[in-house]
Amino acid sequence: MKKTSKTGPAFSIPTLAKAILLGLILTAGTTSGVYAQGQVASGTISGSGVGLYTYNLSFKDAAAATSPIGSVWYSWVPGAFFLPGTPSAASAPAGWSAVIDANSVQFIASAPANFIQPGQTLIGFSYQASFSPAQLAAAPNSGVSVAYSGGLFSDNGNTFTVQTVAVPEPSVSTLLISGLVGLFWVSRSIRVTPCSTRPVRYFSHQ
Numbered sequence: 270m271k272k273t274s275k276t277g278p279a280f281s282i283p284t285l286a287k288a289i290l291l292g293l294i295l296t297a298g299t300t301s302g303v304y305a306q307g308q309v310a311s312g313t314i315s316g317s318g319v320g321l322y323t324y325n326l327s328f329k330d331a332a333a334a335t336s337p338i339g340s341v342w343y344s345w346v347p348g349a350f351f352l353p354g355t356p357s358a359a360s361a362p363a364g365w366s367a368v369i370d371a372n373s374v375q376f377i378a379s380a381p382a383n384f385i386q387p388g389q390t391l392i393g394f395s396y397q398a399s400f401s402p403a404q405l406a407a408a409p410n411s412g413v414s415v416a417y418s419g420g421l422f423s424d425n426g427n428t429f430t431v432q433t434v435a436v437p438e439p440s441v442s443t444l445l446i447s448g449l450v451g452l453f454w455v456s457r458s459i460r461v462t463p464c465s466t467r468p469v470r471y472f473s474h475q
Contacts (some may be wrong), residue, residue, distance in 0.1 A: 307336040307424065310416035312431035316402035321357070326394040326431065328416070330385045336418035337384035343414045345373035346428060353408040354400045362393030377420060406433060
């Protein structure tokens with residue numbers, strides 16, 4: 270009787286190992302946030318523009334956290350970079366610096382006085398890139414980042430995911446009000462010349 274052998278799907282060992290490593294990092298980050306209650310980071314990102322897109326980020330340290338946030342390595346975990354391309358520029362709020370590292374961005378506070386304290390949210394982080402918001406959303410793990418209580422690698426880090434928020438579009442009422450205001454100013458700019466009030470003279474022919 271002829272025996273047949275079934276061969277399972279072939280996996281690339283480096284790819285599989287990388288996936289396992291990422292899973293362990295994410296699990297460790299979640300566990301450290303639950304039990305250690307050091308820095309407990311979260312973040313948001315929104316993108317806008319055409320051609321060269323601008324992405325604005327904010328970071329928050331949970332009220333239950335026991336450590337501040339002194340740095341964030343955005344779209345990165347040890348050994349992996351997640352952005353779909355390399356940003357062309359990056360900026361940070363006062364007291365922080367922004368450094369592009371391959372397909373990721375490092376945001377670092379210049380002094381402890383500028384750390385994000387528990388319960389606080391800090392805005393003003395941004396970067397510019399040629400990839401669109403749709404391409405960013407399609408990139409696997411693009412929001413996965415690591416927050417540290419001080420400078421980079423000052424502790425084990427808190428791994429978290431930056432959440433995408435949609436840029437609000439003008440509502441119907443806002444558009445209607447804008448249109449009415451525009452019509453008002455147009456009507457004021459039109460000057461109607463009054464008709465002549467001079468009497469009309471009639472001539473008779475002899």
